[in-house]
Amino acid sequence: MVRAFQFANQVAVTGVVDAVTATLLFSGTARGIDAARLEGVPGIAIGEFETWDEGQRTGNTDVVLLDGVRLTAWLAPHWVRMRDAAQADGVQLRFNSARSGFRTSQDQAELYRRYGSPRAVPPGWSNHQDGHAIDLVMTPEVKRWMSARAGEFGFVRPTYEDWHWEYRA
Ligand SMILES: [Zn+2]
Numbered sequence: 001m002v003r004a005f006q007f008a009n010q011v012a013v014t015g016v017v018d019a020v021t022a023t024l025l026f027s028g029t030a031r032g033i034d035a036a037r038l039e040g041v042p043g044i045a046i047g048e049f050e051t052w053d054e055g056q057r058t059g060n061t062d063v064v065l066l067d068g069v070r071l072t073a074w075l076a077p078h079w080v081r082m083r084d085a086a087q088a089d090g091v092q093l094r095f096n097s098a099r100s101g102f103r104t105s106q107d108q109a110e111l112y113r114r115y116g117s118p119r120a121v122p123p124g125w126s127n128h129q130d131g132h133a134i135d136l137v138m139t140p141e142v143k144r145w146m147s148a149r150a151g152e153f154g155f156v157r158p159t160y161e162d163w164h165w166e167y168r169a
Helices: 002-008 019-025 077-087 105-115 142-153
Strands: 044-053 055-066 070-074 134-135 165-169
Touching: 002 044, 002 055, 055 077, 070 077, 077 105, 077 142
Parallel strands: none
Antiparallel strands: 044 055, 055 070, 134 165
């Protein structure tokens, strides 16, 4: 829960109630974790975040922490269905970094500062900010499995990036 709270408030995720976390906890302005609202959704609820598409703010979405990444609450069950189907076929689907699911504008700004264009796009323009996109570790087995079966679960690969998949059902 401490990790979820730190994620929700975009401070270092240590799992330890350090000075920064303690100050936030008692600030009265920290982002709360509304776990009850997301009952039944896989993962740990970490709060509501802004969604962006094509440089425009499009609204807010509930986000959960699951398998080491943040995912929009609506996407999480689709991910779980696909992950479990792959597992049943003996293939392990894994995210390729902690930012491989839903990204906040702050996440995207950091990536853009680090990698620049064309590897990263400016905040507001990533498909990871509207909550449809995931990035996977692409082993040959995962490549084969995703090519054959991802479509059944609503996931497509829209660009040349073979690790980047989007839910488009
Ligand atoms: Zn991606």
